[in-house]
Amino acid sequence: MSIPEELWRRFQEGDPRALARALTLVESGHPAGRELLKRVRGKGRAKVVGVTGSPGAGKSTLTDRLILEARKRGERVAVLAVDPSSPFSGGAILGDRIRMMRHHQDPGVYIRSMASRGALGGLAGATVAALSLLEAFGFDRIFVETVGVGQSEVDIARVADTTLLVLTPAAGDAVQAFKAGVMEIADVFAVNKFDLPGGERIVQELKSALELSPPRPGGWRPPIHPTVAASGEGVEALFESLEAHHRHLVEHGLLEGHRLERARFEVESVIQEWGRQRTQGAGALVARVARGELTPEEAALALLGPGPEAEEGAL
Known part of the structure; x- marks a missing residue:
């Protein structure tokens, strides 16, 4: 399906309502949204910052403050707040948008809440696709705030140029982050709510953990x-x-690798979504796996076609 020319014209002219419509088309998987993405990919180079951390760490409030800093420097800013989806209704809790309402009259700030759609890592492929639209629209900086559960921290590191991990002095917060392996993917740490007891202890724990973590690129x-x-x-x-x-990424030629990894994540997300949809409509096949008549690999092969093993055998 081709893109409505009126929508494409308004998008190019910088109409925020056209951007909102385009994001809806992409998020819903509409064919016009896919066609629009093909037109805009690679047309912008925003600084993409992923903001992650456990619920209650103050990510939204901190992002709100970072928006103010970016605006002081004349940057146009977009925010993608990835909210947890209800597994029953598919609806999202749009609380992050409420906490950033001070910017709603600023034409240089655009905030969009997107549902995680039950993605295993907390990020949906549509979120990554939305980045391309926002970049093409001309934003200088894009903050992607994750739900902070599951493997969303690892996923955001594959999508963002810079990953900011937000911790608090709350009991067990930092230790839990260490267990999740987040130490290896965060580029910058913020110990938020530092006025609470235990802030300095968290900083010392982080410093000790960083001394044992692998060296970072560059x-x-x-x-x-x-x-x-x-x-x-x-x-x-x-x-x-x-x-x-x-600046470090630019100086060491690391940005292009980030963009390739983002595209790889998007392709994997599409494959995951296709697999989920086909499995939901394959009750008889799933029942055969439950009875031991088929292995999960055989069922997956029947649903999706030849996998990596088949390709390797053909070489």
Whole structure:
């Protein structure tokens, strides 16, 4: 299906309502949305910052403050807030948009909540596709805030240029992050709500853990920033570290690798969604697996066609 020319014209002219319509087409998987993506891919180069961390860490409030810092520097900013989807209704909890309402009259800020759609990692492929639309629309910086559950931290590192992990002095928060392996993928750390007891202890634990973590590409050393998002304390220094990491990526020729990994993640997400849809309509096949008549691999082969093993055998 071709893109409505009126929509395409308005999108190119910078009409935010056309952007909203385009994002809806992409998120719903509409053929016109897919055609639109083909036109816009590679037409923008925004700085993409992933913001992740456990629920209650203050990610939305901190992102709100980072938006202010970006606007002080004249940047046009977009935010994709990935909200958890209900597994029953498919609806999302759009709380992040509420917490950033101060920017709703600023034409230089665009905030969009997107449902995770039950994606295993907390990020849907549509979220990644939306980045292409926002870049083509001309935004200078895009914040992607994740649900902070499951493997969303690992997923956001594959999508963003810079990954910001937000921790708090809350009991067990940092230890849980270490277990999840997030230490290896975060580029910048923020210990938010640093005015609460235990903030300095978290900073010391992070420093100790970073000494044991593998070296980062180009020799980058992740900085740790104490912040109090509610008052803005420490946010300017945090923003400067986000800028420093982007300069590091440019200087060491690492940005292109990030973009390729983002495309790989998007393709994998489409495959995962196709598999989920086909499995839902294959009750008889799934029942045969449950009875031991088929292996899961045989069932998957019947649903999706030859897999990697078949391709290797053909070489």
